[in-house]
Structure formats: structure tokens, C-alpha cells
Amino acid sequence: MSRLRVGVIFGGRSGEHEVSLMSAKSVISALDPQKYEIIPLAIDQSGRWLLPNEAVKVLDAAVVPKLSVDNPVMESGQLPLVPDPNAKTPFLDVIFPVLHGPHGEDGTIQGLLELANIAYVGAGVLGSAVSMDKAMMRTVFAQAGLPVVKWETIIRSHWERDPNQIIALIETEIGYPCFVKPANLGSSVGITKARSREQLIEAVTLACEFDRRVVVEEALNRPREIECSVLGNDDPIVSVPGEIIPGNEFYDYEDKYINDRSQLVIPAEVTPEQRRLLEECSIKAFKAVDCAGMARVDFFITEYQEVIINEINTIPGFTRISMYPKLWEASGIGYRELLDRLIELALERHEDRKRRRISFKP
Numbered sequence: 001m002s003r004l005r006v007g008v009i010f011g012g013r014s015g016e017h018e019v020s021l022m023s024a025k026s027v028i029s030a031l032d033p034q035k036y037e038i039i040p041l042a043i044d045q046s047g048r049w050l051l052p053n054e055a056v057k058v059l060d061a062a063v064v065p066k067l068s069v070d071n072p073v074m075e076s077g078q079l080p081l082v083p084d085p086n087a088k089t090p091f092l093d094v095i096f097p098v099l100h101g102p103h104g105e106d107g108t109i110q111g112l113l114e115l116a117n118i119a120y121v122g123a124g125v126l127g128s129a130v131s132m133d134k135a136m137m138r139t140v141f142a143q144a145g146l147p148v149v150k151w152e153t154i155i156r157s158h159w160e161r162d163p164n165q166i167i168a169l170i171e172t173e174i175g176y177p178c179f180v181k182p183a184n185l186g187s188s189v190g191i192t193k194a195r196s197r198e199q200l201i202e203a204v205t206l207a208c209e210f211d212r213r214v215v216v217e218e219a220l221n222r223p224r225e226i227e228c229s230v231l232g233n234d235d236p237i238v239s240v241p242g243e244i245i246p247g248n249e250f251y252d253y254e255d256k257y258i259n260d261r262s263q264l265v266i267p268a269e270v271t272p273e274q275r276r277l278l279e280e281c282s283i284k285a286f287k288a289v290d291c292a293g294m295a296r297v298d299f300f301i302t303e304y305q306e307v308i309i310n311e312i313n314t315i316p317g318f319t320r321i322s323m324y325p326k327l328w329e330a331s332g333i334g335y336r337e338l339l340d341r342l343i344e345l346a347l348e349r350h351e352d353r354k355r356r357r358i359s360f361k362p
Contacts, residue, residue, distance in 0.1 A: 006036045006343065007092040009109065011043040011050075011058065014101035015185055015210055023318035024098045025059055030336050036343075039092060043099070094346050095120040096339075098318060102184050102211075105315045106132035119350030121342045122293040123314040130289045131314045134183045134215045137289065144288040146281055146309045149300075150174055151217035153183065156208045163204075167197060170216050177219040180204055182211035193219060220308070223300035226268050228282040229316075229327040230295045231341060233349050236286050238279045239327035241299075243268035264323065266330045270301070277307045285312050293345045296324045 008031075010024030011017055024040075031038055042055035050058065095118055097109055107129035113120045123131065130136050135153040142148050152173055159166055170178065180203035182190045190210040192203035200216075207214040225246070229239040245263040270278065282297040289312060296316035300308040316324040325335050333341065 003035055003037045004093045004343070005039060005091070006031060007039045007041050007095045008098060009041045009043065009095060009104075010055075010098045011045070012099040012101070012104045013043065013045055013047045014099070014103055015190065016101035017045050019317065020098055020100050020104070021059065023100065023322070026319045026322075026335075027096060027098055027339065028059070031339055032336060035340070043103075047103075092118055094118070094343055094350075096343070096346075097122060097315060100315055100317070102132070105313075106184055119346045121346040123289075123291045123295070124349075127289045127291040128314050131291065131295070131312045132184050133213075134181060134311060135213060137311060138215075140288050141285060141309055144284060146285060146288070147307065148309055149218040149220065151215055154204060154214040154216060156212040156214070159204055159208060159214070163201065166204075167200060170200060171197070174216060174218050176200075179217050179219050180207050181215045181217070182207045183213035183215050184211050220300055220302055223302050223308070224268075225310075226270070226278060226299040226301055226307075227323050227327065228278055228297050228299070229324045229331075230282050230286045230291070230297060231293075231328065231333075231338070231345075233292050233345055233352075236283060236291075238282045239331040240267040241270060241275065241278050242266040242323055242327050242330070244323070264326060266326060271305075274301065274305070274307055281307065281309055285309060292349055293342055294324065296327075 008024055008028055010020045012020055014020070028038055028040065040052050040055035040059065042050040042058045044050060044058075095113055097104060097113075097120060099105060099109055103109065105128060107125040107127075110120065110123070110125045110128050114125060122128070130140055135151075138148050138151055150173065152170060154166055177193055177195045178200070180192050180194055180200065190207050192199070192206060194200040194203040204214055204216070225244040226241050227244065228241050230236045231239070243265040245265065278299060281299070285291075285297050286295055291312065291314060294314070294316070296313045298310040298313070300310055302308060313324075316322065318325060320326075320335065325338055328338050329335065
């Protein structure tokens with residue numbers, strides 16, 4: 001039986017470039033080489049595509065033996081998504097995007113893969129774009145009846161033109177402390193907790209360096225941070241919940257990827273009613289944004305024991321210490337089996353897409 005040719009795309013033009021490399025290492029080293037021929041495809045920070053032999057060099061030497069660098073189809077400079085015109089099947093059977101943040105998690109790479117008619121893991125264009133944009137995501141969640149914190153969206157040009165008007169709006173509608181976040185970024189990059197007007201100005205200025213739209217949201221009083229992993233297409237399932245006890249004041253970039261001061265409690269200690277709400281809201285959020293394949297849904301449990309949804313991540317961190325795979329491991333699905341299931345779901349969704357009529361004659 002021939003192996004599936006799996007292209008793993010990583011890197012990208014994003015503030016989460018380094019995070020993507022860490023996730024890609026874990027995914028590539030765990031994919032079963034008996035089932036898959038693994039084709040590494042890197043995008044550098046300038047947006048240049050790297051062919052497999054170049055992409056291998058980007059990753060740690062420890063994963064090189066599992067990679068395929070032979071590429072009889074592509075020539076240097078050719079976009080590594082174009083099928084061989086003489087072949088009956090595309091050069092790649094399925095793509096596993098491990099591109100966190102803009103140009104990878106926001107629907108752009110998904111649109112390219114749709115145009116290339118190649119199966120890929122994870123959410124489609126719509127689900128990716130809505131989930132990546134924290135402002136639109138909250139708008140959709142609120143419309144779906146999901147509980148969300150108070151938030152306001154700032155446009156960079158408006159901030160630069162009249163910051164005082166925006167400061168007055170934030171102080172009236174949200175108050176301090178508040179979190180300031182780039183609308184289209186993840187892994188806690190560019191996020192600041194502001195406790196005063198001076199800190200708010202610094203926080204918005206920083207966030208505007210990463211995006212033209214910034215979200216300012218209410219900071220709850222010492223909430224518990226709970227996460228659930230979702231797996232599936234039209235009929236998704238939910239993992240056991242996990243709790244993050246941050247080593248810093250909140251679960252920031254260093255806690256996620258560098259130090260080991262944070263604690264992960266799996267399964268989280270929640271009441272049966274809270275567990276039910278977490279599961280229901282995870283599925284509801286997944287379907288509200290038309291997600292597919294995988295997602296991690298993040299929640300807060302307030303001091304009043306209320307469940308509040310924070311966000312959904314369509315390409316969550318995929319290192320071995322990342323919450324998404326750890327929650328599934330605690331739910332009975334190991335890392336390698338999880339990758340198998342995600343590839344199966346990608347192929348299933350691709351077959352479903354092919355059922356669409358592409359011509360119409362009245």
C-alpha cells in the first residue's frame with residue numbers, strides 16, 4: 001500500500017513564526033513514516049517559499065531522518081502546491097498547515113489550497129478568518145448566544161488621529177484593568193494588561209505594531225483559565241477540560257513556549273454543570289464559526305462561577321507540551337493517533353467539497 005504524501009507547511013510571515021517551527025517539529029517527528037511520506041514546506045519571514053531540501057535545514061537536525069527531500073516533480077522556484085500535470089493525482093495528497101497567526105491561520109493559505117484543489121487539515125477559509133479575528137469572532141459568538149466579556153475594537157488610523165476620544169470610550173465602557181490585543185494574532189503575542197491610562201496608551205501603541213485593528217476587553221478578576229479541545233467536522237467531539245495556572249500574571253508567550261512555571265491541570269476540577277456548559281459552548285462555538293478538523297476553545301470561569309468564552313483557535317499550538325494534544329491524550333487519543341484522525345478528517349472534508357456542483361445550466 002502506497003503512503004500518503006503529506007505536506008507540512010510551517011514558518012510564515014507572522015509574529016508567531018518561531019512558534020510555528022516548534023509545532024512543526026513535533027508534528028513531523030510524530031507522523032508515522034510507515035503511513036506517510038512527509039514533505040516539509042517552509043515559508044520564511046519574507047514570504048519566500050522554501051522547497052523540501054531547503055525546508056529541512058530550517059528544522060532541527062533531529063527530525064531530518066523522517067523527512068523526504070527527494071522532489072522529482074518540483075523545480076526550484078515553483079510554488080510547492082502545483083500538481084504534476086502528467087499525474088492522475090496531485091503531487092501532495094494532503095496538506096497539514098502548522099502556520100500560526102496571520103497568513104496561515106486567517107484563511108489566506110486555506111484559500112490558496114482551495115484554489116489548488118488540495119485537501120488540508122483544519123478549518124476552511126470562513127472558519128479560519130472569523131476565528132482569527134478577535135473582533136469578528138466575538139461578534140459571531142455574541143450573535144450565537146455565547147457568553148463573552150465586554151470589548152471594543154480600535155482601528156489604528158483612528159487611534160493615531162484621535163487617541164483621546166478612544167481612551168474616553170474605553171474608560172467609560174470597559175474601565176481598568178483591561179487587556180489590549182492585536183485583533184489578528186495568537187500565542188499571546190502583543191498582548192498587554194493595562195491598569196491605567198498611561199499603560200493603556202503604551203499597550204495600544206504596541207498592539208498597533210502587529211495589526212491595524214486592536215481589541216480592548218474587560219479584564220476579569222482572577223478568573224480560572226479553562227481550555228477544551230474539539231475534534232471533528234460536522235459532528236465534533238470535545239476533550240476533557242484542562243486548567244492553566246499561569247506562572248506569570250496571565251498565560252503569556254513565555255509561559256506557553258519558554259519557561260515551565262505554568263501548571264496544567266488535566267482534567268480541570270469543575271462541577272458537573274460547568275463541565276456540561278464547557279462541552280456545549282465548545283461545540284456551539286466550533287459550529288458558529290463553521291470550523292472543521294480541530295480547534296481549541298478557551299474559557300474563563302469567573303469568581304462567581306460563571307463560564308465565559310474567551311476565544312477559539314483553529315491551529316492551536318502543536319508541541320508536545322501544548323494544551324490541544326495533551327487534552328486529547330488525557331481523553332484517550334494519543335499524539336500520533338490524533339494526527340492520523342486529523343488527516344482522515346481533512347480527506348473526508350475534501351471529498352465532501354467535491355460534491356459541490358461547479359456548473360449550472362438553467
